[in-house]
Amino acid sequence: MVHPPSDPALLPGDPDDEGLETGAGEAPERRVALIDRSLHGVRLDKALVAMAGEFSRNHLQTLIEGGHVWVDDRPATQASRKVSAGQQLVVELVPTPESRAFRPEAMALAIVFEDDALIVVDKPAGMVVHPAAGNWSGTLLNGVLAHHPAAATLPRAGIVHRLDKDTSGLMVIGKTLPAVTALVRAIAAREVQREYQALAHGRVPAQPFRIDAPLARDPQSRVKMAVVGGGKPAQTDVTRVALAEFDEGAVSAVRCKLHTGRTHQIRVHLATRGHTLLSDTLYGGRPGLGLTRQALHAARLGFVHPVDGRPMQFEAAPPADLAQAWQQVIEASEKAP
Incomplete structure (x- = not known):
């Protein structure tokens, strides 16, 4: 067991302002205890569990690594170090x-x-x-x-x-x-209208089309979504705006209208048709036209005002990186024979 010391003056001085941060103006709780014989020779992180059991061992290890734990007034930054009976243990309980x-x-x-x-x-x-x-x-x-x-x-x-x-x-x-x-x-x-601008690899068909394919978490990768039978219904309407040929290959500028809003919906739907978004590395998209992130922008939003029923319509131009890449495709398309 760990026991509180009889002399509060044994508290160490304030640590350096490093490691985990607390909110502005907040002082984290400190706990002070003495190691007894039942914990003699155990790991420091296990001793902390006995002292602050409401925190996970993983978080307590983070506190140790961040310089928020002291043994006999000295910083202790190795979770695996052994503690001895009679030592004073101090932990600064920075919130998770x-x-x-x-x-x-x-x-x-x-x-x-x-x-x-x-x-x-x-x-x-x-x-x-x-x-x-x-x-x-x-x-x-x-x-x-x-x-x-x-x-x-x-x-x-x-x-x-x-x-x-x-x-x-x-x-x-x-x-x-x-x-x-x-x-x-x-x-x-499905009463909220959402339209996106995107740049996709390859020659997207000239005629507008709908992709209707259910989506769920990719069984092979927890960070990806995939078309999965039995997944949630997902529909995306795709309209090609322009098509241009570059040295790296064809690029299509498209507008996508969502009928559902599943995670990664446009990215996955287009990828399943062989048209990954530029720079969408998660789904196999290659860098292109100076973009360092997936070429996708929510350009239009429409809905009925929830209080007075007015129809609301908003548009937002894409940021500079996507705007420049989009314009390159438009201009190259117009110059094509």
Whole structure:
């Protein structure tokens, strides 16, 4: 067992401001204990489990590596080191990343429209929508919580649909529970219009067509989606805008209209037809036309206002990287014989 010391003056001085961070103005809890004979010779991380059992062993190991643990007033950074009876053990209980994820972070949001019921934003490529492993901060959700504090009372801060990290474009966010509920129902009923611009490898057929193929998690890779029998229904309408030939091969500029909004839907649907998106390395897309991320942008968004019933229509031009690549395809197509 571990026992609290009789002399609180045995606490070490404040550590350097490194390793895991706490929220602004927050001091993490410190626990101090003495190792007794039952833990003599065990690993440091196991001793910490006895001292702070509400935390996972993995997180406690992270605290050790981050310099938040001391043995007899000296930093202890190896989880495998053995502890001895009578030693003083101090741990600074920095919160887990998950516990700090849903917090407001002031950031510039490209707000296209806002009223008392909703916000329409133009999300930049590279921004994650929801906090998750590897991206516990800096997400759109964090920015929404800072911009609209009441979002903390709403499911997912009012975010009713999402875009992939490297996909740019329009998203609608509810500001009240009735608005969120109405928007979720409209999306489920396929009453929200979403149109994307994309650049795809190869010669996409000139005649507009629909891809109707169910999607589910790829059984061979948890980070990918795939067409899977028994998956969720997914339909994408594809219209070719331009086709151009380059030294690296043909590139098609297309507009895609979603009838459903499955994860990676456009990326997977086009890839199954042999038309992976430029620079979409996850699904085999090759770099091209200066792009370093998948060539996909949510360009148009339409829905009925959840409060007053007005038809709402929004458009957002693609960011510079995709705009330049798109223009290259258009110009090369116009010059083709």
